Amino acid sequence: MGITSKPVVFAVLSAAVILIGTTATVFIPLFMPSTQPVSAYIKPYTAVEQEGRDIYMREGCNNCHTQTVRPLRTEVLRYGEYSKPEEFAYDRPFLWGSRRTGPDLNRVGGKYPDSWHYTHLMSPQGMFEKSNMPPYAWLAKNKLDTSYSYKKTSTLGYGYSESDVEQQIGKYQATVTSETYPSKVSRDKVTPPELRKExxxxxxxxxxxxxxxxxxKQMEAQK
Amino acid sequence: MSEAGYNYRIVRGFAFSALFWLVIGLVVGLWMAFEMFYPVLNLTPWLSFGRLRVVHTNGLGLGFSLAAIFATSYYMLQRLNRVAIPFPRLAQAHLYLFNTAIALAAISLFAGMNTTKEYAELEWPLDIGVVILWVMFAINVFGTLIKRKEKQMYISLWYIIAMTVAIAILYIVNNLEIPVNLFKSYSIYAGANDANVEWWYGHNIVGFIFTVPILAMFYYFLPKATGLPIYSHRLSIVSFWALNFAYLWTGAHHLMLTPLPEWIQTVAMAFSIFLIAPSWGSVVNGYYTLQGNWDQMRSNYLVKFFIAGITFYGLQTIQGPLQGLRTLSAFFHYTDWVVGHVHMGTMGWVTMVVAASFYYMIPHITNTELYSIKLANIQFWLTLFGQVIWTTAMWIAGIQQGAMWKATNPDGSLMYNFLDTVASLYPFYKLRFAAGLIFFIGILIFVWNLVMTVRKQPKRAEA
Incomplete structure (x- = not known):
């Protein structure tokens, strides 16, 4: 074997061998629209939702929660309709996860009222004695930093203007701080008084x- | 410095860096294992499980394993090429920068700067640091190879070359991201594409950190420790090229039944099965090397590390492709089964081979004898038992939870809610913690033994 005495040739050949499978299964699919289809029904995250997603990432929620319901009978029974590729068109990065220490969350939206989440995040063991989820009470004690919200959404290409972002933040703030917010009691219980208006x-x-x-759900309803 | 002016200072520096990060990474691992059944231990934000898990995986994957790989690579490169590394100052800078980067990585991950892409969680400034580190290493790898005095490159050098090239490609492609500020960036890929790139990376970074360079160690240190030549040169050639070719197709077996296009999943499944062949090429080569000399299992304390290691590698490379099959993945994926699988590879194969390599290499570079063979034997049994109990507990836990997720009542409704399936795992989590502790005690003995070996050095330093 001549190449075992030619290190540079050997390295180039190794790279070539490595790049065959890479090109076929990774690079080419990047340029195929069918890999990540888009749907008009799937909207990008609002600035507030994106900030929430960044907190989900910061806390490493993806280490215990998946976000892909597989097309298996018991899985659909447990979580809901199986995941469709269109749903993830705005997910950078994807958060499908690899281990379900806790349940899948891809269908959690609308499953419980906000009050449930405030109470649960505050103390999972208070709600489910045997749960091993870490408590996240401190999240209610941190004011949301929105100084990069516009830069984030524009980096992600969501197409919001600066005033769109301000409006989204203001609107959500008005919702959760309103006297008529349905989850007000639970929110006030976990949020310190000085942050209740923030x-x-x-x-x-x-x-x-x-x-x-x-x-x-709307996308499926249209099919 | 030593015979032929080889630079062993760098080898020693990386070897003890590896041992340091090994202990840190395992302490974090034990803490997390406790949190799994005693969540009160999530005392502060930076001690919460979601942040610790990435400190654990990065600390051991990058901190321990890479340092061990650098140490043994610098050693093997010099010995096998019969030439000192050409840029010793660069290598020394590589060592300092490496430890600084790992420390910063740990701090940033504790602080929640986490891109969430598994085994690529570091934020972009550290990614750039990692690339610089890799280039510094590569310069000495190719510098040594080009200046070599040995005509042919031995098998271990092929694996080092493949690792050097592959990790560069994998790391750069998967970490392409757009910064928002110094501490935050977003992946340039979205959704299914991001998943596909990530698991191409995730699977292969495991391959080119936990397999390829460990095989380089195995092919070098087994013959050195036993005085026996590798059984078949031809088999090692075939295994090498087949492994390098097939590995890169298989990442999507981590994404079975997800929204990733089905053809990518199926191709990954097929190549995963194919991958058994080259993996077992090395297993067979290892076993047959000892043909007619199996008495060394008793007479030579290092042999059992290598044989246990290659055996776990053999089991690992059958279990992996099988659990990647779509139907089996439907059952096993997302359970603790996979956690058990990974840890058989790291605690069984990687730890065993690195331990044996260090036991051979450290006395050699310090010109002395190992402090205590008896302690090395005790370490062997502690890490072996710790690992076997650990992984077996997780396999059973995985089968149990997988079965409970799928269980239905006669009317077709689910038999267990999710919490039932979690609570049923606590006995296994407690057993896992105990097993981890046994393993950890073994590792402490390993570290102690090598520290004492080095401290013994001056006696024969000028021999």
Missing amino acids: LTEMDALIAYLQKLGRDV
Whole structure:
């Protein structure tokens, strides 16, 4: 074997061999629209939902929760309609996960009221004694940092203007701080008094969770 | 410095860096294992499971394994090429920068700067640091190879070359991201494409960190430790090229039954089965090397590390392709079965071979004898038992939870709610923690033994 005495040739050949499978199964699919189809029914995240998604990532929620319901009978029974590729067109990065220490969350949006999430995130063990989920009470004690919200959504190409982003944030803040907010009691219980009129990280995380799987219902209804 | 002016200072620096990060990574692992059945331990944001898991995987995958790979690579490159590394200062800078980067990586992950792409969680400034580190390493790899005094490159060098090339490609492609600020970026790929790129990376980074360079160690240190030549050169050639070719097609077996296009999944499944052949090429080569000399299992304490290691590698490379089959994945995926699978590879194969390589290499570079063979034997049994109990507990836990997820009542409704399936795992989590502790004690003995070996050094330093 001549190449075992030619290190540079050997390296080039190794790279070539490695790139065959890579090209076939990774690079080419990147340029095929069928790999990641889009649907007009699936809308990008609002600025607040995106902030919530970033908190989900920061806390590593994806280490215990998946976001893909597989087309299996018991899985559809447990979580709901199986996941469709269109749903993930705006997900950068994807958050499908690899281990279900906790349940899948791809269909959690709308499954419970916001009040459920405030109470549960505050203390999972308070709601389910045997749960091993970490408590996330501190998220309600952190004011949401929106200083990068516009930059984030424009980096992600959601097409919002700066005033769109301000409006989205203002609107959600008005919703959760309103006297008529249905989950007010639960929110006030976990949120310190000085932050009750502000958006907290927990508010944003819950906004994100409530978005999961919402748009796909309309897409499915149209089929 | 030593015979032929080989630079062993760098080897030693990386070897002890590896041991340091090994202990840190395992302490984090034990803490998480406890959290799994005692969530009160999620005391602060930076101690919460979601953040610790990435500290654990990065600390051991990058901190321990890469340092061990750099240590043994610098050693093998010099020995096998019969030439000192050409840029010793660059290598020294590589060592300092590496440890700085790993420390910063740990801090940033504790702080929640996490891109969430598995085994590529570091944010973009650290990604750039990793690429620089890799280039620094590669310069010495190819520098040594080009200046070599040995005509033919031995098998281990092929594996080092393949690793150097593959990790560069994998790391750069998967970490392409657009920064928002210094601490935050978004992947340039979206949805199914991001998933496909990530698991192409995730699977192959495991391949080119936990398999390829560990095979390089195995092919070098087994003959060195036993005085026996590798059984078949031809088999090693076939295995090498087939492994490098097939590995890259298989990432999507991590994405069975997800929205990723079905053809990519199916191709991955087929190549995963094919991958058994080259993997077992190395297993067979390892076993047959000892043909007629199996008495060394008793007389030579290092042999049992290599044989246990290659055996777990053999089991690993059958289990992996099988659990990647669509129908089996439907049952096993997302359960603790996969956690058990990964840890057989890391705690069984990687740890065994790295331990044996270090036991051979450290006394050699410090010109002394191992501090205690007896302690090495105790370490062998502790890590072996710890790992076997650990992984078996997780396999049973995985089968149980998989079955409970699928169980239905006669009327077709689900038999268990999700929480029932979690609560049923706690006995296994407790057993896993105990097994992890046994393993950890073995590792502490391993580290102690090598530290004492080095401290013994001056006695024969000028021999």
